Amino acid sequence: MLGMGEAEAAPLLLAAREDGAKTGRAGGGGATWAQTLGNVVVSIVGTGVLGLPYAFRTAGWLAGSLGVAAAGCATLYCMLLLVSTVDCRDKLEEEETEEPCDVLYTYGDLGDKCFGTLGRCLTEILIFVSQAGGSVAYLIFIAQNLHSMFTQLMSPAGFIFAILLPVQTALSFVCSMSSLSPFSIVADACNVLAMAIVIKDDVQLFDHPFANRSAFNGLWAIPFTFGVAVFCFEGFSMTLALEASMAERRKFRWVLSQAVVCIIFVYACFGVCGYLAYGEATKDIITLNLPNTWSSSAVKVGLCFALAFTFPVMMHPIHEIVEMRIRSIGCFHKLSHNVHGAEWLGLHSSRIAVVIILAVVASFVPAFGSFISFVGSTVSALLAFVLPTAFHLRIVGSSMSLWQRLLDYGFLLFGLVFAGYGMFTAL
Template identity: 75%
Template structure:
């Protein structure tokens, strides 16, 4: 999984490929459209894609493809609910395709623009997801937004650990179990890396991780094509309605870079082009995801595993890809943890007891902040050791936390801030997304709690 940013107010959680960031309203970042396109890809594409063929196995190749398209377009629409826009020409350009693209380009005003206009004189940095929550619902709104970001980021971090442990075990199966790799190797490494506070020091590893993802996808597709004889024989197109929520949850998880939206736009030198850059990137990713999921399922059928790299043959090429992925992700795990650390440290720093203790005892602040980082790493490592399956876990995270963060909150914020200025049918679209997100998250939670 690529590392999305958190929703706190600290400027460190910014796009990783940029040397310059956007500042307060009126100031602009230095990112070109090409750099921003790269940031969008880095933010969205990650290890979740390697679970897509398994989701297609559950739902069927046609249902899985439609789920990817629906999840991608819905996420794009909700991203556009948050970001700034002042152009009306795009409505005319896409009018012939409204039904196909579910009208997600038809916004004239949005939450972020409205909010920043009101707090322009008070703001020292670009508006964040947490700002939107506080503007709409006060302190409770900020807490809710940050908790959802924290939990969804924690889910992504746990998925990293599961992925690394299972892939290392598949290569070195005689050494120790997946849980053994998580505790014996990953835990000490991650505790040491938790002391690195600068994202810029870790960004090369994030880029390397995405390069490894692309290489892994290419090798998987190469192996898939070699297995194609009668690819659609004994391959189901649709496995029933009950399988759709599972596959859609995986698909939503694969578009988890939602929290980066506002930071990515703020980083651009020409922010008016952000809509096009974001749309082009997401549409391209949708096509790649659908092709990858279909190819994986058609190649392996009912033997498709929840991490498709585990289906690869036991040769040096596959082993190199798996180990390369594991090394890269081990070093980008702190990037996934960064928003978690920021939120926890901000709450710890605002504690009156901690502030008083820090003033009276030298070194308590440094010790407390680093102990909180170590504790969070240990907690997530323990959680990862109890998760039975990668595919089921990312579907659960996608259908609950990611659905609330990506669908429910944007629609809720948009209705709260600019709902009165929208036409009835646009409000109905937002209400539809809000209702769908709540029902989908509720279904995902109930399904997870029911005995299997």
């Protein structure tokens, strides 16, 4: 749910980052396999899942299922590449220096170790844009669900500026992740409840479910569905932090694989059930298809409330990157030392400005489904496929077999082509 947060957005269910920092990568943190499994699910599953039935409507129920499976397996492979890259890099440095190497917790750290400052900047820019895309999706989701319940009150854009912007501006002053993390857990619980209620309502609507339901709607629809699926497997840059938090790090690959396989199955079932129930009437946010009952309204209100308080968690990596760049400006550094309160005012002003900009962007996005497909097809594809393979080839490319190098280059090329296609179709 945290999306692609960096080190400060480390595991929610057990914050073991400090233990990992003390023991180094060889030792790990204090999280058990069960806690790590929960952390992986919390980090991956987000609001994008509620757009999956619309993606299945676009591609067809069979093509959608295959797209989700392909996106999940590809994401899992590249997540494991990140862990393998860091492990190989650690062993190489320890052999050269005979001393423990620096602990790597973030995606940006790995980019810096592989390609220097340029690698860190590129990685942080992609994380920034990806987190911003996820935050905008939150605003759109909340605004459209509020509008569905209070249609006569105001438009979705009106809800963004009249309600969400003031609330998020106030919450932007909360800098402590520990104060916000309980809301992320509540939001994930609401997501699970929403998925359960949607599936229940879907099954009740089944009447010859495969009649007039396309299994495959053509090759043109596959990239759209794959982009939505990639967006749904968010939390990619949390991989290293999650692995470092685990007490028995050698089991992390098994835990991660089990979690992703289960999520693939749940995503496919959810997408198929939603599409089979509503057919061509499936909306880009499946909760908008729910009937006007008290249970449906309760789900919408719960999701809106939880996501409104999870929005600052999504924004945390963005604020960190912006504030780090502001602090590096010479004149700001001098001003903060010479004028009392200047640093506080400057940094909090930047937080407010970023929230306002994202609210404006959200008000102009025409469709939730198309937007998350665009984010997944471009930025998320670069983060999930291009960077991990580039890092892996950089660190251990010379020691890999020919087929391993070909596989990595295949994922690298696919990520670049897919991101280019996503940008082209959006424009």
